[in-house]
Amino acid sequence: MDDDGKLKQSGSDIDNEVYDTEQSTTTEKNLPKIPEASFSLFISSLVTQALISMGEVDNPFSKxxxxxxxxxxxTIDTLQIIKDKTCGNLADEEEKLLDTALYDLRMRYVEKSK
Structure with missing residues (x-):
């Protein structure tokens, strides 16, 4: 509704602009800055997901x-697929990160499976 109590068409450009402006100013102040995307950050997020699934780390939602x-x-199998599909295309540090992550996660998985 507009100021006079009349119905307006929802989704109008003016409504969206006001909504977008209000949302961006509100959320930008409250949210931490998101780091730049990188291969190592992607792998780290999958490792964290696997650790949460194994009960090694608290689930951030349920605590x-x-x-x-x-x-x-x-998740471990997904990391292996990434390793297979990126073979020969990774920097040495990226390959070492992926190899180390897979080894560590597999050892933890075997221990938890006993």
């Missing part, structure tokens, strides 16, 4: 440790 080994295996 509890829950174990879901099927989900952990899926």
């Amino acid at each position: 509890t440790k829950n174990q879901n080994l099927d989900q952990a295996k899926f």
Whole structure:
């Protein structure tokens, strides 16, 4: 509704501009800055996801440790697919990060599976 109490067409450009401006000023002040995307950050996020699934790290939403080994295996397998598909295209540091992550996660997975 407009100031006179009449219905306006929803989704109008003016409504969107006002909404976007209000949202951006509100959220920019409250949210931490997002780091620049990189291969190592992507791999680290998958490693964190696997650790959460294995119950090694608190779930950031529930603040509890829950174990879901099927989900952990899926994430580890996803990292292996990334390794296979990027073979020969990674910098030495990126390849070492991926190899180390896979080894560490697999060892933790085997231990949790016992």
